[in-house]
Every structure is written in C-alpha cells, then in structure tokens.
Amino acid sequence: MSEEHKVYLKKIKKKNRLVLITQIIVFILFIVLWEIASHYNLINTFLTSSPSNVVKTIISLYKEGNLFKHIFITAYETIISFFIGTLIGLIIASLMWWNNFTARVISPYLTILNSLPKVALGPILIIWVGANMNSIIVMALLISVIITIINAYHGFSNTDESRIKLLKSFKASKWQIFTNLVIPGNIKTIFNILKINISMSLIGVIMGELLVSKEGLGYLIMYGSQVFNLNLVMTGIILLCCLSIIIYYIIVMTEKKFIKYY
Amino acid sequence: MKEILKIVKLNKRYHTVNGEIEAVKDFSFNVDDSSFIAIVGPSGCGKSTILSILCGIEKKSGGKILFNKKDAVIGYMLQNDTLLPWLSVLDNALLGLKINGNLNKETKERTISLIKTYGLGDFINSYPSSLSGGMRQRVALIRTLAINPDILLLDEAFSSLDYQTRLEVSNDVYEIIKKEKKTTIMVTHDIGEAISMADTVIVLSKRPAKIKNVYKIKFNDNTTPSDKRTHEQFNTYYKMIWEDLDINV
Numbered sequence: 001m002s003e004e005h006k007v008y009l010k011k012i013k014k015k016n017r018l019v020l021i022t023q024i025i026v027f028i029l030f031i032v033l034w035e036i037a038s039h040y041n042l043i044n045t046f047l048t049s050s051p052s053n054v055v056k057t058i059i060s061l062y063k064e065g066n067l068f069k070h071i072f073i074t075a076y077e078t079i080i081s082f083f084i085g086t087l088i089g090l091i092i093a094s095l096m097w098w099n100n101f102t103a104r105v106i107s108p109y110l111t112i113l114n115s116l117p118k119v120a121l122g123p124i125l126i127i128w129v130g131a132n133m134n135s136i137i138v139m140a141l142l143i144s145v146i147i148t149i150i151n152a153y154h155g156f157s158n159t160d161e162s163r164i165k166l167l168k169s170f171k172a173s174k175w176q177i178f179t180n181l182v183i184p185g186n187i188k189t190i191f192n193i194l195k196i197n198i199s200m201s202l203i204g205v206i207m208g209e210l211l212v213s214k215e216g217l218g219y220l221i222m223y224g225s226q227v228f229n230l231n232l233v234m235t236g237i238i239l240l241c242c243l244s245i246i247i248y249y250i251i252v253m254t255e256k257k258f259i260k261y262y
Numbered sequence: 263m264k265e266i267l268k269i270v271k272l273n274k275r276y277h278t279v280n281g282e283i284e285a286v287k288d289f290s291f292n293v294d295d296s297s298f299i300a301i302v303g304p305s306g307c308g309k310s311t312i313l314s315i316l317c318g319i320e321k322k323s324g325g326k327i328l329f330n331k332k333d334a335v336i337g338y339m340l341q342n343d344t345l346l347p348w349l350s351v352l353d354n355a356l357l358g359l360k361i362n363g364n365l366n367k368e369t370k371e372r373t374i375s376l377i378k379t380y381g382l383g384d385f386i387n388s389y390p391s392s393l394s395g396g397m398r399q400r401v402a403l404i405r406t407l408a409i410n411p412d413i414l415l416l417d418e419a420f421s422s423l424d425y426q427t428r429l430e431v432s433n434d435v436y437e438i439i440k441k442e443k444k445t446t447i448m449v450t451h452d453i454g455e456a457i458s459m460a461d462t463v464i465v466l467s468k469r470p471a472k473i474k475n476v477y478k479i480k481f482n483d484n485t486t487p488s489d490k491r492t493h494e495q496f497n498t499y500y501k502m503i504w505e506d507l508d509i510n511v
Contacts, residue, residue, distance in 0.1 A: 160344075162340050162341065163344050165340060169338035169340075170358045171362055
C-alpha cells in the first residue's frame with residue numbers, strides 16, 4: 001500500500017469518526033439542555049417532562065413490574081402483525097404476478113384501499129373483532145398489507161425481461177421462473193418492504209393501542225395524556241423509539257447476512 | 263454435410279391493439295451440421311425474432327421448423343450478459359442444467375471442466391460482479407454449452423461490450439465453438455463480426471424480414487476472427503454486404 005493510499009484511508013476514517021462523534025454530541029447536548037432548562041424552570045416540566053423524570057418513571061415502572069410488560073405487549077403485537085401482514089402481502093403480490101387477470105381486477109381496489117386512511121376503519125374493527133388485542137393486530141396488519149402488495153407486485157412485475165427470456169430458453173416452467181428469478185431477483189425489494197413494514201406495523205399497533213388497549217406503549221402514552229402525566233407520555237415515546245430502532249436493526253443485520261453478492 | 267435443421271417458409275406476425283406487424287416473411291433455410299451461420303440485417307428487421315422462434319420462446323405464425331432429431335436441445339445466448347448476480351460463476355453456469363432437470367454429478371463435472379478449460383477456474387466461486395465484461399460473456403457461453411446443445415443461437419451476444427473486448431470475446435467464442443464443434447446461428451448487426459466468424463452470412467431485408475442474399479464466406483487460411491479482419495477478402499465481403507444493406511435503408 002502506498003503512503004498516499006494510507007493517508008487517503010486515514011482521511012476517510014477520520015471523517016466517518018467525526019460524523020459519529022457529532023451525532024453523539026448532538027444527542028447529549030439535546031438531553032443536557034432539556035435537563036438544564038427544566039432544572040432552572042426555563043420550561044414548564046409539567047408540559048415537557050425532563051430526562052431525569054423520564055428515568056424516574058422508567059425505574060418506577062420497572063419496580064411495579066410493568067415496564068417489560070408494556071414493551072413486550074407492543075413488540076409482540078408489532079411482530080405478529082408484521083409477519084402476517086408481510087406474508088399475506090407477498091402471497092397476494094405473487095398471485096398477481098402469476099395471473100395477470102387477477103392483477104388487473106385487483107388493481108383499482110388496491111388503489112382505493114391504499115389511499116384510505118386505515119385508522120378510519122378503527123371503530124368498525126372494534127365492533128367486528130372486539131375491543132382487544134386482535135383488533136390492534138388487524139389494524140396494524142391492514143396498514144402494512146396494502147403497501148406490501150403494491151411494492152412487491154411492482155418489484156415482481158419489473159423482473160428483467162431478458163432474464164425471463166433466458167430461463168424460458170431452458171424451458172423453465174412458470175414456477176421455476178418464480179423461484180429461480182423473481183424471488184431472488186427481488187430480495188432487495190423484499191428487504192425494503194420489511195423495513196417499511198416494521199414502521200407501518202408499529203404505527204398500526206400504536207394507533208390500535210390508542211383506541212382500545214389496556215396495556216402496551218400506546219396505552220401508556222394515551223393513559224399518560226388522559227391523566228395529564230407528561231412524564232409517562234414522554235417515557236412511552238422514548239421507549240417506542242428504542243423499540244423501533246432495535247427491530248429495524250435486526251432487519252438490517254439479517255439483510256447484511258443474507259445479501260452477500262454486493 | 264449432414265443437415266441438422268430445416269426452416270421452411272417461416273412466418274411471424276405480431277399483434278397489437280393498433281394492428282399487426284409482419285416481422286418475418288417466408289424465411290427458408292437449411293442448416294448443416296457444425297456450420298456457423300450469421301444473420302445480418304437492418305435493426306428492427308426481425309432477425310432476433312427468428313432465434314426466439316427457433317428456441318421456442320415465441321410461437322410462429324406459419325411455416326415449418328424441422329430438426330433432424332426429436333427433442334433437439336437448443337442453447338440460446340442473449341444480447342446482454344444475463345448472469346444472475348446472486349449466483350456464483352459455477353451456479354450461473356449450472357443454471358440451465360438445474361432448470362431442465364439434467365443436473366447430475368456427470369454434467370456438473372463437465373461444466374466445471376468447461377469453466378477450467380476456458381480460463382475461469384480461479385473465479386468458479388466468485389460472483390459475476392467481480393468479473394470483467396469479457397469474462398462474464400464467457401461464463402454465459404459456458405452456461406449455454408453446459409446443457410450440451412445441438413444448436414447454439416447467439417443473439418447479438420457481444421453488442422453490450424466495448425469494441426476492444428468485443429474483438430477479444432469474438433476470438434474466444436469462435437475458438438470455443440470450433441473446439442466443441444457446435445452448429446451455430448448468430449444474429450448480429452455488425453457486418454464485420456458476421457464475416458470474421460461465420461462461414462455463411464444471410465443478409466435480410468428490412469421488415470418483414472426476407473432473405474435478400476446468402477454469402478458463403480471463404481478465407482484462404484483459417485485463422486482467428488480478428489486476423490480475418492486484416493485480410494483483403496474481408497473488405498470485399500464487407501463491401502458486398504454493406505451495399506446489400508444500404509439499398510434497404
């Protein structure tokens with residue numbers, strides 16, 4: 001390796017480190033300013049809460065034995081609706097790819113369902129499914145499934161024509177084209193869908209919890225706001241941030257393990 | 263020489279909402295065993311359509327295609343290098359065998375030895391993204407040869423390569439095809455490529471494609487395609503074919 005190249009690599013490393021350090025500083029600065037401002041009564045902690053209060057709330061939730069219960073409930077609902085939503089979405093998209101007639105029939109309905117704010121269906125779901133965890137899961141599932149179908153079908157139907165031609169020249173059946181080309185060729189699309197779906201499912205779960213639940217982070221936020229305990233609301237939001245980051249990174253790590261050829 | 267394929271009055275029409283397009287009209291030709299035929303013609307004249315029909319991807323509208331044996335295996339090599347980026351060189355080369363259900367120990371060994379013979383042994387487990395354009399094209403050819411085709415169809419197989427690589431790959435492919443004694447039909451818009459590789463050049467008219475002229479290409483000595491380009495005969499053929507095409511522009 002030449003001296004020049006070493007210098008070049010060092011420079012890039014230094015820049016990357018600088019970005020990371022700045023990111024951390026911004027975060028710490030935000031927390032510290034928030035704490036100082038609340039400590040010296042520059043902001044109304046009744047409305048804004050404060051980092052130390054959030055920590056206290058987390059500790060008291062933990063002592064009551066409720067902290068992990070709420071986190072687990074939300075995570076559980078999210079993961080269940082994420083898996084079911086993704087699976088159903090991918091299956092329907094596959095059927096649409098398989099049969100152009102189906103695709104053409106379904107298309108306009110998808111467009112309508114996609115533009116409909118699913119939260120509007122909340123009251124109906126509560127009546128149909130009941131005021132329980134099931135309606136939360138169904139709500140989250142509805143939100144992720146439509147976008148999954150649209151994105152996956154778009155990816156599937158844009159499979160490279162010349163590659164299809166190649167497989168056909170080997171006398172490939174439609175199923176072989178699907179398993180050897182369409183699915184592996186869309187692995188990136190599928191992972192992008194997973195990433196979108198995680199946040200979609202979380203949105204759905206929180207919306208559902210705001211409407212009906214008796215436990216979960218969404219409930220924590222809703223209950224906190226009803227009794228005007230902003231400490232609880234902020235705690236709920238911060239825990240939610242942590243949860244979504246963790247789930248998101250699990251998917252990113254899986255993707256990195258899965259896709260080796262880049 | 264033995265005839266291996268007979269094409270009689272092949273016709274192809276495409277149908278769209280706006281009407282129908284006649285792509286190929288009364289195309290008749292006989293293909294001898296181990297011959298190398300090049301089809302040239304103005305772009306969009308329907309020359310690729312003929313190959314698509316021969317390998318069964320598209321249906322013909324009329325005419326007959328007669329192979330000298332039942333279930334003739336056809337190897338089709340396409341315009342762009344269509345290696346699948348998520349498969350290693352070996353898996354790409356085995357794709358055809360895997361799909362037509364002929365993947366076994368013997369065919370796998372044969373494919374591996376093809377890869378080694380043609381200088382890709384060190385890359386057998388690499389992904390296509392780490393290969394050069396010429397190497398990728400060679401893998402694509404090996405994939406086509408792996409199914410042990412009776413006839414090889416090359417559809418503008420080198421047109422995505424830059425000029426330099428293209429000449430090299432032409433030499434490569436020519437040598438491999440001669441060594442494996444494969445009957446080949448190549449479609450190209452490059453007159454030079456056709457003259458330097460083929461022993462017969464069919465010139466097509468513009469759409470609907472009809473045979474305008476057939477040239478038997480003969481060089482005094484049998485050398486590589488790039489050597490042939492320096493011969494005087496090359497220029498003579500080039501001029502004749504060029505004039506054939508020019509009239510139709």
